[in-house]
Amino acid sequence: METKKSDAFSPGPTPRFEESAKESLSDSQLRRNLGKATQTIRRKRAVAVDEMPDWEGLREAGRALKERVVRHLDEYLLQLEESVTRAGGEVHWARDAEEANRIISRIVRDEGAEEVVKVKSIATDETKLNEHLEREGIRAFETDLAELIIQLAGETSSHILVPAIHKNRAEIRELFMEELGAHNLSDRPSDLTDVARLYLREKFLKAKIGISGANFAVAETGTVCVVESEGNGRMCTTLPPVLVTLMGIEKVIPAWRDFEIFMQLLPRSSTAERMNPYTSFWTGVSGEAGDGPREFHLVLMDNGRTDVLADEIGRQALNCIRCSACLNVCPVYERTGGHAYNSVYPGPIGAILTPQLVGVGDPGPDSLPYASSLCGACYQVCPVKINIPEVLVHLRGKVVRHKQYMGGPRSKLDPENVAMQMVAKLFSDPQLYEGAQRLARAGQWPFARGGSISRLPGRLAGWTAVRELKPIPQQTFREWWRNRRSV
Amino acid sequence: MATARETIFWRIRHATRDVPEAERPEDVSVEREYRKEDGAEREEIIARFAERTAEYEADVRRVGHDELPRAIEEALNRRGVRRLVIPPYLPREWIPEGIEILRDAARSRLTNQELDGSDGVLTGCALGIAQTGTIVLDAGRAQGRRTLTLLPDYHLCVVREQQIVGLVPEAFASLERAVKGEGRAVTFISGPSATSDIELDRVEGVHGPRTLEVLIVG
Numbered sequence: 001m002e003t004k005k006s007d008a009f010s011p012g013p014t015p016r017f018e019e020s021a022k023e024s025l026s027d028s029q030l031r032r033n034l035g036k037a038t039q040t041i042r043r044k045r046a047v048a049v050d051e052m053p054d055w056e057g058l059r060e061a062g063r064a065l066k067e068r069v070v071r072h073l074d075e076y077l078l079q080l081e082e083s084v085t086r087a088g089g090e091v092h093w094a095r096d097a098e099e100a101n102r103i104i105s106r107i108v109r110d111e112g113a114e115e116v117v118k119v120k121s122i123a124t125d126e127t128k129l130n131e132h133l134e135r136e137g138i139r140a141f142e143t144d145l146a147e148l149i150i151q152l153a154g155e156t157s158s159h160i161l162v163p164a165i166h167k168n169r170a171e172i173r174e175l176f177m178e179e180l181g182a183h184n185l186s187d188r189p190s191d192l193t194d195v196a197r198l199y200l201r202e203k204f205l206k207a208k209i210g211i212s213g214a215n216f217a218v219a220e221t222g223t224v225c226v227v228e229s230e231g232n233g234r235m236c237t238t239l240p241p242v243l244v245t246l247m248g249i250e251k252v253i254p255a256w257r258d259f260e261i262f263m264q265l266l267p268r269s270s271t272a273e274r275m276n277p278y279t280s281f282w283t284g285v286s287g288e289a290g291d292g293p294r295e296f297h298l299v300l301m302d303n304g305r306t307d308v309l310a311d312e313i314g315r316q317a318l319n320c321i322r323c324s325a326c327l328n329v330c331p332v333y334e335r336t337g338g339h340a341y342n343s344v345y346p347g348p349i350g351a352i353l354t355p356q357l358v359g360v361g362d363p364g365p366d367s368l369p370y371a372s373s374l375c376g377a378c379y380q381v382c383p384v385k386i387n388i389p390e391v392l393v394h395l396r397g398k399v400v401r402h403k404q405y406m407g408g409p410r411s412k413l414d415p416e417n418v419a420m421q422m423v424a425k426l427f428s429d430p431q432l433y434e435g436a437q438r439l440a441r442a443g444q445w446p447f448a449r450g451g452s453i454s455r456l457p458g459r460l461a462g463w464t465a466v467r468e469l470k471p472i473p474q475q476t477f478r479e480w481w482r483n484r485r486s487v
Numbered sequence: 488m489a490t491a492r493e494t495i496f497w498r499i500r501h502a503t504r505d506v507p508e509a510e511r512p513e514d515v516s517v518e519r520e521y522r523k524e525d526g527a528e529r530e531e532i533i534a535r536f537a538e539r540t541a542e543y544e545a546d547v548r549r550v551g552h553d554e555l556p557r558a559i560e561e562a563l564n565r566r567g568v569r570r571l572v573i574p575p576y577l578p579r580e581w582i583p584e585g586i587e588i589l590r591d592a593a594r595s596r597l598t599n600q601e602l603d604g605s606d607g608v609l610t611g612c613a614l615g616i617a618q619t620g621t622i623v624l625d626a627g628r629a630q631g632r633r634t635l636t637l638l639p640d641y642h643l644c645v646v647r648e649q650q651i652v653g654l655v656p657e658a659f660a661s662l663e664r665a666v667k668g669e670g671r672a673v674t675f676i677s678g679p680s681a682t683s684d685i686e687l688d689r690v691e692g693v694h695g696p697r698t699l700e701v702l703i704v705g
Contacts, residue, residue, distance in 0.1 A: 070503075
């Protein structure tokens with residue numbers, strides 16, 4: 001599949017979801033890979049969650065705690081800054097992606113490094129850090145197996161958790177033989193993994209700088225946490241003498257003890273395991289003990305998050321702990337895959353996060369709230385109870401209002417807009433409503449056949465192309481009610 | 488001109504202006520209605536830890552206190568370990584004879600190359616969590632720096648029965664002092680390193696130790 005270099009977080013207009021989805025849907029290999037993967041993980045997640053009698057209690061606690069953080073974000077960030085500094089770390093603030101990238105490349109240059117090792121971080125995908133570093137003459141090595149695969153292939157991630165979910169073993173074998181010079185390679189996942197281990201071990205040992213994201217950071221103690229499976233996260237956060245962590249400002253949690261909630265919710269929701277293989281918690285720098293980096297930089301980034309925060313309904317998107325459970329249950333994602341969303345945040349969560357982070361007005365992100373049947377499966381599996389369908393509907397409203405506002409008088413004459421305005425008027429006035437019913441009853445006879453309307457004329461035909469419509473009955477409920485009362 | 492820090496704080500306060508001035512963080516109630524302690528018998532908890540750790544493809548064995556030195560020696564022999572990394576304060580009786588011992592100490596730290604060239608590492612731990620089959624290291628006694636358990640390809644870990652807790656919340660409660668008081672790094676290990684990045688097929692052993700062996704000692 002042709003992958004796009006530009007996504008919602010790059011400058012310029014982004015392709016609309018329905019255009020990109022068409023492309024993905026016509027790729028049968030992709031659909032097979034995706035179908036298999038999402039079904040497997042869905043089944044496993046259900047088992048991991050069913051084992052927990054207190055799952056609903058944990059979800060509610062997670063939701064409430066995130067709400068507390070979001071409502072008092074300034075206080076928790078001040079506290080975090082103080083604790084990280086006290087523990088010997090340095091805190092940097094970035095208003096946007098560009099500023100975050102500049103801060104990071106300055107740290108790398110000050111260290112005189114030309115290479116960095118990176119552990120999978122969506123925040124750095126959002127800022128396009130690797131491309132920025134490349135322009136500055138710094139090479140970034142992705143060390144997560146899937147990230148390595150897509151970096152070598154020159155592609156972009158298609159899943160929050162399993163970025164190379166769209167590629168199968170044969171494709172990966174080809175890639176490794178070509179890019180890493182591996183010979184006589186089988187397509188067994190264990191052999192492919194061995195090649196990556198050898199290739200990256202040397203990078204880890206040489207690296208002067210490690211770059212990571214963060215799953216959580218604790219305001220109370222300044223502890224930062226990275227949740228992972230392969231051990232590349234441990235490598236990147238302990239081996240290089242300098243560690244830089246880029247984190248969105250919403251990832252702060254109040255206290256150390258709050259991990260008891262999130263470290264139960266996250267692994268079961270994301271990889272469907274009781275616990276992921278490795279989790280690292282570090283607090284500032286190690287000092288005398290020589291345990292880990294001597295320098296630690298925490299870059300706290302806004303990049304649109306405060307815009308999300310300003311929307312009272314939409315701000316719940318900031319609760320997200322990036323587990324990707326909503327992707328795996330989504331009937332739309334299962335068929336289109338992640339690339340159709342043209343964002344580093346795909347799937348249902350991406351459909352509410354992307355348009356809010358980048359703002360309304362770009363055709364790509366504006367189309368995302370419509371990339372849903374509103375079935376609600378995402379809400380049901382969300383470990384922090386983000387009501388994704390509610391936010392989707394809310395954002396559709398925002399997109400429409402934006403179009404009306406930006407389009408000027410011409411968009412007011414747009415037939416869809418005119419029709420919607422008329423319907424809105426009818427529905428808000430009982431007399432107009434009844435009048436319209438009478439009018440429709442009189443006019444519907446040429447279309448009503450055998451108790452249903454299966455073909456409407458003109459522009460309305462689109463509605464009946466895929467569904468039938470009930471005609472207005474001879475007696476409406478309101479008429480019946482009035483007659484009944486007069487008896 | 489405003490700094491980035493000032494701008495971000497201004498934006499946050501502006502965005503949350505619907506939150507009443509008088510509201511404190513604690514005013515947003517958080518009901519913690521989940522299990523905090525495992526009521527099961529000790530033996531059941533220990534057995535669960537053994538079972539769940541083994542489910543991650545770790546080799547798990549339960550041994551009596553007196554059998555431990557023998558069990559360690561056997562495990563290392565089976566693996567063919569000739570150069571073994573040892574953290575500070577490892578109980579003397581655990582250290583086997585007849586093989587090369589690479590001691591990591593505050594004054595003479597092993598280099599990453601030495602660790603990379605070793606055959607394995609032997610450590611204790613801070614905690615075991617039965618619910619999830621997790622071993623917790625907190626850089627304390629008999630555990631050492633984080634790199635020690637990362638670069639060698641084989642990790643043999645001794646867990647004492649009394650170090651095993653039932654549930655995840657119990658673990659975070661008992662780690663609180665090490666983190667809050669001393670800022671120690673904490674690592675959760677649940678089985679050997681793994682990846683499911685290729686067709687969601689789980690492969691054990693990517694960057695960390697490819698083999699994890701656990702001895703639970705009574």
